[in-house]
Each structure stands twice: as C-alpha cells, then as structure tokens.
Amino acid sequence: EAQVTQNPRYLITVTGKKLTVTCSQNMNHEYMSWYRQDPGLGLRQIYYSMNVEVTDKGDVPEGYKVSRKEKRNFPLILESPSPNQTSLYFCASSFNDAGGNTEAFFGQGTRLTVV
C-alpha cells in the first residue's frame, strides 16, 4: 500500500529537549515536505526537499531542521523545542511529472505539545 508514515503520532515534551519526528514514504517520490497546521491558519510549509541531499526553507522554517540522506526518509528535527512549536505536523510526498502535475500525499500527522 502506498503511504506516508510518520512517527510518533502523539508527543509531549519539555522546552529545550531535542526531538525528531520521522517520516517515510514508499512511493519513490522525489519531493517531500513538512507542514504545520494551526487553527485558522491552514497548513504552512516548514521545509521541503527536491531530492536526496537537496532541501530548502518553506514559509515558517525557524526553529526546525531537516535532512534527506535517503530518498524515502525526511525527518524533522527540533533542536530546542519551544511552546510556540506546539502544533499538528504533517509530512507529505509528491511526484512531478513532465507536465508539472503534482499531487501531495500526506501522513497521518504528529500532534506535538511542548510544555
């Protein structure tokens, strides 16, 4: 089954304690992204990756890091989490065909609470 898998689904942590949210896709997609979802703001892109070892900032990158060492994995790293990073996070992967047709496939989400 084609899917994007995030772990963990729920996480409560304390301010300043480094954490990593994993994301893996089995569709051989080149593009992967991280979004955060906050009430009234929709989804905002944090970082994206065009392929292995190629990443770039999205709209709200502050306080986050990513890496893309393998095509299937795209972990999100919070080096020093703060309460304003409490949010619902989604990983997505997508393809881009010759015509630029792109469709994003989303993971189930990770609800992060920073206290």
Place this chain on the structure above:
Amino acid sequence: AQSVTQLGSHVSVSEGALVLLRCNYSSSVPPYLFWYVQYPNQGLQLLLKYTSAATLVKGINGFEAEFKKSETSFHLTKPSAHMSDAAEYFCAVGRAGGTSYGKLTFGQGTILTVHP
C-alpha cells in the same frame, strides 16, 4: 507568489442541501488547484484536482469544482450533503510547471457541519 483565500471558516448545511465551499486563489503563473478533506484525527485526503485540462473537475464522494480563471476561483460543490461529509476542507494552489517542487500553499480551511 501564490496565495489562497477560503471564504468562511465554518459552513453549516442541512442533510440533503447543496454544499458550496468557496476558494479564491492568486498565482503569478498558471496554477494547479486542489481540494483536500480532513476528517477528525486523520491526515489530508485528496478530493479533486485541477491541472489545466477540463475546467469542471469531478472528485470523490460526489464533489466537484469548477476552475474560473476570470474570477480566480475554484469553488467546491456537492448537490446533496450527507452526514459523512462533515469535516474540514482545504483548498490549495500549486505551481504549474517543473519548478513547483511539490510545494502547495493552503487556505485557512473551512469546517463543514451537516445537520440532520
């Protein structure tokens, strides 16, 4: 630059009534447009997409949307609401062409409530 505005953060309809969720976009290049649905405690599921073919797009669960370039709109409709349609709906714009890198810009979301 691209942006999306969804008019109405909450829409309430009766079961069997018409569903209309509004979306207006702004894009400096020809856009690709999407509607996603999010059920409680779940990820986003694609309802339908416009990719410069037919302007009237049919999706899953009886939903459809019409791309109107002159109005920069991509409103989502369903003739008859069902209780199972209650969810949050997101309109998103992507950039047509090879440099999109899968980036989507989302609207703020519209919560659809369906009353018996």
